Amino acid sequence: MSTLELDDVVKKFGPDTVIDHLSLKVxxxxxxxxFGPSGxxxxxxxxxxxxxxxxxxxxxxxxxxxxxxxxxEDRGVGMAFxxxxxxxxxxxxxxxxxxxxxxxxxxxxxxxxxxDVARLLKIDHVLSHKPRALSNGQKQRTALARALVGQPPLxxxxxPLRNVDAKLRxxxxxxxxxxxxxxxATVVYVTQDYKEAMAxxxxxxxxxxxxxxxxxxxxxxxxxxxxxxxxxxxxxPTINLLDVVPEADGEGLHVTISDRPxxxxxxxxxxxxxxxxxxxxxxxxxxxxxxAPGAIPVEIEAETPLNEKTVTLAVTRRDRELLISRPAGTxxxxxxxxxxxxxGAATLLFDKGxxxxxxxxxxxxxxx
Numbered sequence: 001m002s003t004l005e006l007d008d009v010v011k012k013f014g015p016d017t018v019i020d021h022l023s024l025k026v027x028x029x030x031x032x033x034x035f036g037p038s039g040x041x042x043x044x045x046x047x048x049x050x051x052x053x054x055x056x057x058x059x060x061x062x063x064x065x066x067x068x069x070x071x072x073e074d075r076g077v078g079m080a081f082x083x084x085x086x087x088x089x090x091x092x093x094x095x096x097x098x099x100x101x102x103x104x105x106x107x108x109x110x111x112x113x114x115x116d117v118a119r120l121l122k123i124d125h126v127l128s129h130k131p132r133a134l135s136n137g138q139k140q141r142t143a144l145a146r147a148l149v150g151q152p153p154l155x156x157x158x159x160p161l162r163n164v165d166a167k168l169r170x171x172x173x174x175x176x177x178x179x180x181x182x183x184x185a186t187v188v189y190v191t192q193d194y195k196e197a198m199a200x201x202x203x204x205x206x207x208x209x210x211x212x213x214x215x216x217x218x219x220x221x222x223x224x225x226x227x228x229x230x231x232x233x234x235x236x237p238t239i240n241l242l243d244v245v246p247e248a249d250g251e252g253l254h255v256t257i258s259d260r261p262x263x264x265x266x267x268x269x270x271x272x273x274x275x276x277x278x279x280x281x282x283x284x285x286x287x288x289x290x291x292a293p294g295a296i297p298v299e300i301e302a303e304t305p306l307n308e309k310t311v312t313l314a315v316t317r318r319d320r321e322l323l324i325s326r327p328a329g330t331x332x333x334x335x336x337x338x339x340x341x342x343x344g345a346a347t348l349l350f351d352k353g354x355x356x357x358x359x360x361x362x363x364x365x366x367x368x
Contacts, residue, residue, distance in 0.1 A: 002028055002029075002062065002063055002076075002153035002154045002185065002186040003025065003026065003027060003028045003061075003062075003063060003064065003186065004024075004025070004026040004049065004060075004061070004062055004154060004186060004188065005024075005025050005026075005059075005060075005061040005062075005064075006022055006023055006024045006025075006045075006048075006049070006058065006059070006060055006061075007023050007058055007059040007060075007061070008021050008022075008023055008057065008058040008059070009021070009022045009023070009045075009048060009055050009057065009058035009059070009060065010022075010055060010056045010057035010058055011041075011044055011045075011048060011053070011055050011056055011210075012056050017210060018041050018044050018210050019041050019044055019045055019048065019055070019210045020041075020209065020210040020211050021057075021058070021211075022041075022045065022058075022210065022211060022212060023058075024205065024212060024215075026186055026188060027186070028186055029184055029185070029186055030186055030187070030202050030203065031177070031180055031181075031186075031187040031189065031200060031201055031202045031203075032187065032188050032189070032201060032202065032203050032204075032205060033189045033190075033191060033196075033197040033200055033201030033203070033204045033205070034046070034188060034189070034190045034191075034205050034207055035190075035191060035192070035194065035197040035201075035204050035205065035206050035207065035233075036192070036206055036207035036208055036213075036233070037192065037208070037233070038192065040207040040208050040209065040210070041207055041209070041210040041211075042158075042190045042207055043081075043082070043158050043159075043190060045207075046079075046081075046156050046158050046188060046190055047081075048060060049062075049067075049077070049154075049156055049188065050072055050075065050077055050079050050156050051067060051070065051071060051072035051075050052072055062075060062076070062077070062154060063153070075154075076152055076153060076154065077152055077153075077154040077155070077156055078099070078146075078147035078148060078150060078152035078154070078155045078156065078185070079147055079155075079156045079157075079158075080140075080143045080144045080146070080147040080155075080156070080157050080158065080160045081143070081158040082158050082159050082162060084131070084139045084140065084142070084143045085143065086131040086139060086142060086143060086146075087131075088130065088131050088132065089130075090130070090131075091127065091128050091129055091130050092118075092123065092126055092127045092128070092129055092130075092131070092134065092138075092142045093114055093118075093127040093128065095131070095142055095143075095146055096114045096117065096118065096127075096142060096145045096146045096149050097110050097113075097114050097149070098146060099146060099149060099150035099152075100113055100114075100149060100150055103150065113149050113150075114127070114145070114149060115127075117145045117148050117149045118145055120175070120179055121141040121144060121145050121172075122141070122168065123138055123141045123142060123145065126138055126142075136163040137163050137164040137165055137168065139163070140160060140161070140162065140163040140164055141160075141164065143160070144157065144160040147160075148179070148183065151183050151185070152185060153185055153186060154185060154186045154187075154188075155180070155183075155185045155186070155187045155188070155189075156188050157187065157188070157189045157190065158190045159190050159191050159192065160189075161173075161176075161191075161193075161196065162191075169196075173195065173196055173199040173200070174199070176200060177199060177200050180200070189201065194233060194234045194235070194236075195236075197218070198218040198221075198222065198234075201218060202217070203215060203216060203217055203218075204216065204217070204218055204221050206221060206230050206233065208229065213226065213227065213229070213230060214226045214227075214230055221234060222234050222235070224348070224357065225279075225348070225357060226356065226357055227350070227355045227356055227357065228241065228277060228279070228350050228355040229355060231279050231348065231350070231357075235281060235282070237282045237311050237323040237325060238282075238323070239279050239280065239281055239282075239348075240279065240280045240281070240282065240322050240323055241277050241278070241279055242255075242257070242277065242278045242280070242320055243275070243276075243277060243278075243352065244256070244276050244277070244278045245273065245274065245275055245276065246264060246268070246271045246272050246273070246274070246276060246349070247272060247273070248269060248272035248273075251263065252264070252265075252266035252269060253265070253266060253268055253269050253271070253272055254344075255276075255278055257296050257316055257320075258296045258297050258298060258316040258317040258318070259317055259318075260294070260295070260296045260297070261294075262294065262296070262342060262344055262347070263294070263344040264344045264347060264349065265344060265345055265360055267360025268349055268358055268360050270358075271349055271358050274351070274352075275352040275353070276349050276350060276351060276352055276358065277349075277350040277351075277352050277355075278347055278348070278349060278350075279347065279348035279349070279350060280322075280342055280346070280347050280348075281325075281346070282311065282322075282323040282324055282325035283309075283325045283326070284342050284343065284346040284347070285322065285324040285325075285340045285341070285342050286326070286340065286341060286342075287324075287326070287332045287333065287338060287339065287340055288339050288340065288341045289339065290339045292339065292341060293341075294341045294342075295339040295340070295341055296316070296339060296340050296341060296342075297316075297317060297337065297338075297339055298314035298315060298316055298322065298337075298338055298339070298340055299314065299315045299336070299337060299338075300312060300313070300314055300333055300334065300335050300336060300337075300338050301313045301314065301315055301321075303334045303335075305328060306328075307328065308327065308328050309325050309326065309327055309328055310325070310326055310327075310328055310330070310332070311323060311324070311325050312324040312325075312326075312332065312334075314338065314340065322340075324340060
């Protein structure tokens, strides 16, 4: 059993509180991603779990056992950190094998284990090389292989793909979730790459200022971010944000874009008359004919193809810019006048004052 429980954990460095009364539970076999900007406390939290540093308050439990008196080497965790921490006098094979050697594994099992994981991470051709002869990406994957080889019940991975090239990083986003699932370990994975977070995590814990700002599945975080700040962290192109004041009418609630009404869910009616920020993901817009219901007139300023998608920059009648994303090859105007539409159910509404997402009545009932 490798559940991880953090209960009211605090860590300070001098006068600065880096982890601020944080509580979290990671289920046995779950892959949890710690995501957030630099300085949010992600790597510090990982080191607290590993036992490299000690908390100033609260409790860390692994498999139900309090880790207060347990040294790092006795916690039964696999670790891969940003600084590689490879043994310079050992070649890549021996670096990867070191956890197996420490547990007195047979030579045959060591050879098989190292070669298998090295092959998966595409470093089997450099196993005889010392760290000084490896690229940063190869060093990163060697450290990751060392964490994986012993099949520990709890894996702590601190941005393990940070230094690999773009092609391999894309491939590993696909392969790593399968690799981790096959090992059945509980995983805590740190990254600043939202695509990586969404590809790897069963759940994502968004960290800001040493706290968890939101915890949920990738779909929940992307589709229903709790705050404007979180909404901005996810998405490429970034979310469209428009200052609005929703108006109530006989049909429910609407806002105005290019002097045309865009209907919002009736459950948000309490926001009528309040300064708000409307959030619309670029992929939620679609091009329509001028006669289509809900058509919004815009002027196309520019169009940029981005591999699997095309991004259009459009401007409303009141000079507000909108980014519109569509699958590559989908026909649409490249310049001049056009019309777009959006399903109000796909929009997000945030309080302009505190930046928090405004919940509908159904959301409030579910939260309760």
